[in-house]
Amino acid sequence: MATLAIQRLYDIVTRSPEETIAFGRRLAETLRPPCLALLEGDLGSGKTTLAKGVASALAAAREEDVTSPSFTLVHEYGSPGAAPDARVYHVDLYRIEGPREIESLGLDEIISQGSTVLIEWGERLPQPPPGPLVRIRMDVCGENERHIVVEEETRDC
Numbered sequence: 001m002a003t004l005a006i007q008r009l010y011d012i013v014t015r016s017p018e019e020t021i022a023f024g025r026r027l028a029e030t031l032r033p034p035c036l037a038l039l040e041g042d043l044g045s046g047k048t049t050l051a052k053g054v055a056s057a058l059a060a061a062r063e064e065d066v067t068s069p070s071f072t073l074v075h076e077y078g079s080p081g082a083a084p085d086a087r088v089y090h091v092d093l094y095r096i097e098g099p100r101e102i103e104s105l106g107l108d109e110i111i112s113q114g115s116t117v118l119i120e121w122g123e124r125l126p127q128p129p130p131g132p133l134v135r136i137r138m139d140v141c142g143e144n145e146r147h148i149v150v151e152e153e154t155r156d157c
């Protein structure tokens with residue numbers, strides 16, 4: 001039978017978007033490639049804001065270039081020709097219509113490239129791929145307060 005080990009890495013509250021970006025930069029150490037991270041939480045809970053910090057730290061992206069990939073579904077950050085481990089893929093499943101459309105994104109291929117992959121609305125992934133993943137849960141707990149819990153999950157198959 002498959003077992004799932006969960007390790008809580010962070011449980012914090014940020015009090016401004018800037019603090020969340022700074023936390024994202026710090027979290028980049030944990031999300032070093034290859035890494036799959038699911039960003040979960042309601043609209044406006046700060047998933048894209050956190051991604052700004054992660055992508056600026058790992059792929060030298062400018063914060064203003066890290067935006068919700070709502071229409072293109074997948075954004076790729078990293079200078080042209082950068083090695084996979086200097087790239088960050090940023091996916092948004094909010095507008096996704098179902099498992100078939102998720103399949104058409106080619107996530108398995110993206111994940112197997114050895115980059116860091118951040119997936120907003122990651123809870124919509126019907127079945128996370130095998131292998132370790134980091135789950136980042138964000139909740140609004142005040143106008144400018146966001147509760148962020150980061151857990152690492154490892155499955156034995």
Ligand SMILES: Nc1ncnc2c1ncn2[C@@H]1O[C@H](COP(=O)(O)OP(=O)(O)OP(=O)(O)O)[C@@H](O)[C@H]1O
Binds near residue numbers: 043045068
């Ligand atoms: N502590 C905080 N951390 C992050 N964002 C904050 C914080 N306080 C206020 N905000 C505001 O909350 C909003 C977060 O928006 P963001 O686009 O990051 O959310 P999201 O979770 O990606 O939303 P969506 O589900 O629509 O993609 C921004 O307007 C930001 O300025």
Ligand SMILES: [Mg+2]
Binds near residue numbers: 047068120
């Ligand atoms: Mg977003």
